[in-house]
Amino acid sequence: AQKVTQAQTEISVVEKEDVTLDCVYETRDTTYYLFWYKQPPSGELVFLIRRNSFDEQNEISGRYSWNFQKSTSSFNFTITASQVVDSAVYFCALSGGNTGNQFYFGTGTSLTVIP
Amino acid sequence: EPEVTQTPSHQVTQMGQEVILRCVPISNHLYFYWYRQILGQKVEFLVSFYNNEISEKSEIFDDQFSVERPDGSNFTLKIRSTKLEDSAMYFCASRTGMSTGELFFGEGSRLTVL
Numbered sequence: 001a002q003k004v005t006q007a008q009t010e011i012s013v014v015e016k017e018d019v020t021l022d023c024v025y026e027t028r029d030t031t032y033y034l035f036w037y038k039q040p041p042s043g044e045l046v047f048l049i050r051r052n053s054f055d056e057q058n059e060i061s062g063r064y065s066w067n068f069q070k071s072t073s074s075f076n077f078t079i080t081a082s083q084v085v086d087s088a089v090y091f092c093a094l095s096g097g098n099t100g101n102q103f104y105f106g107t108g109t110s111l112t113v114i115p
Numbered sequence: 116e117p118e119v120t121q122t123p124s125h126q127v128t129q130m131g132q133e134v135i136l137r138c139v140p141i142s143n144h145l146y147f148y149w150y151r152q153i154l155g156q157k158v159e160f161l162v163s164f165y166n167n168e169i170s171e172k173s174e175i176f177d178d179q180f181s182v183e184r185p186d187g188s189n190f191t192l193k194i195r196s197t198k199l200e201d202s203a204m205y206f207c208a209s210r211t212g213m214s215t216g217e218l219f220f221g222e223g224s225r226l227t228v229l
Contacts, residue, residue, distance in 0.1 A: 035217055035218075037220075043204060043222065043225075044220065044222045044223065045206060045208075045220040045223075046220075047217045047218070047219065047220075050216075050217045091158060093218075102160050102163060103150075103160065103208075103218055104160070105157055105159075105160075106157070107157040108158075
């Protein structure tokens with residue numbers, strides 16, 4: 001079964017603090033893709049990153065970084081020096097290479113950055 | 116930058132009425148999706164569409180729902196007889212390839228059923 005778990009429902013941090021959002025996934029596919037999306041208060045879903053199952057190299061993009069570990073089936077997302085504009089709900093998602101084209105979303109983590 | 120567009124942004128309807136939500140996916144994309152998000156909850160898959168037919172659908176997508184790509188550009192979601200529990204944000208999305216590409220989402224259509 002395909003499943004994405006985001007155990008953190010809500011997180012609050014003070015501006016400039018670092019914060020890590022956890023994502024754990026389950027899949028039987030040998031090839032799969034992991035994603036993070038941001039949903040700001042305005043409601044749209046904004047793509048942040050895609051990672052395929054063969055690429056465990058961590059990625060950094062500005063203040064954002066992602067840590068993919070197949071051994072623990074985790075794809076965690078870290079925001080460094082958080083800003084108020086980072087306040088949003090963040091969704092982790094999984095797409096399977098062998099079992100169709102559906103995206104499986106986690107339940108989301110609501111991040112509030114306090115000025 | 117190409118984007119997925121959705122109309123209307125907000126629709127209010129009476130229970131039992133039919134609703135059609137419209138989407139224009141990105142032009143070179145081949146796979147189209149509808150997702151919904153009940154307020155404050157997770158994003159739930161409804162249906163995927165490829166090559167002019169449904170390729171996958173969830174349990175939510177019952178006989179009250181249908182999708183259509185009538186003219187090669189629009190992708191519509193119809194709810195035949197709306198229920199209170201259909202109130203949600205409905206997102207259209209598209210992608211180029213089957214599993215490699217990210218989903219590009221529209222800004223959503225908020226449906227309120229009274």
